[in-house]
Amino acid sequence: MRSWLIKLRKEQDLTQQEIAAGAHIDRAYYAQIENGTRNPSMTVASQIASYLHINPSLFYTEHLSEPFEKALVHSPVVIAHCDLNLRYTWMFNPHPDFKMNVVIGKRDDELDINEGTTGLMELKQSVMDDGITRREIIAFPLSEGLIRYDVFAQPLYDQNGHIIGAATVSVELLM
Structure with a gap:
């Protein structure tokens, strides 16, 4: 579970659908990224990061x-x-x-x-x-x-x- 990502989404008052649309990915795929069952590619991590104004390396800090x-x-x-x-x-x-x-x-x-x-x-x-x-x-x-x-x-x-x-x-x- 990427609790930091959930918290960041909620602090920005965004839905999973809004982030998925902003990152040009499917909402279900974004939900899997958020709950930690899927890891995004560097391209997808960069798209999500760009939309949320964060560094894409956050997705890989646990690695x-x-x-x-x-x-x-x-x-x-x-x-x-x-x-x-x-x-x-x-x-x-x-x-x-x-x-x-x-x-x-x-x-x-x-x-x-x-x-x-x-x-x-x-x-x-x-x-x-x-x-x-x-x-x-x-x-x-x-x-x-x-x-x-x-x-x-x-x-x-x-x-x-x-x-x-x-x-x-x-x-x-x-x-």
Whole structure:
């Protein structure tokens, strides 16, 4: 079951039929993708992702290579992508205060408003505005206190070389 996909559909107040029509696929096929009994081809995943404004790799995150996942899961590293509107399209290994199915499709300021989220949004926006990779230390108030992250941000490009978002890698710093 792809609960993140169901939640995203419901948050956008869409029906399975509307998504299927927008992605140019059969509604029954979409229902099978949503309930996890079928995996979409990369083409179909891209069509659905385009309609929902998400990254198609979300459909395959459960199939990350085992060494990569084992090395990073529960590590102090968070990897994320956002679109030009600063909405998360993909995330791996979020801080325990955040669940991926809640984060996808949201902006940082829709999840929490503080100096850290404001700083992160400004960093991502500046990277997208001028195409220059940046690195910054940003502190976030989280459940266990103020946590500092070394955030590396770079633009994401489409196949035509146009900036379509930003990618970040954040490493929690020890105090």
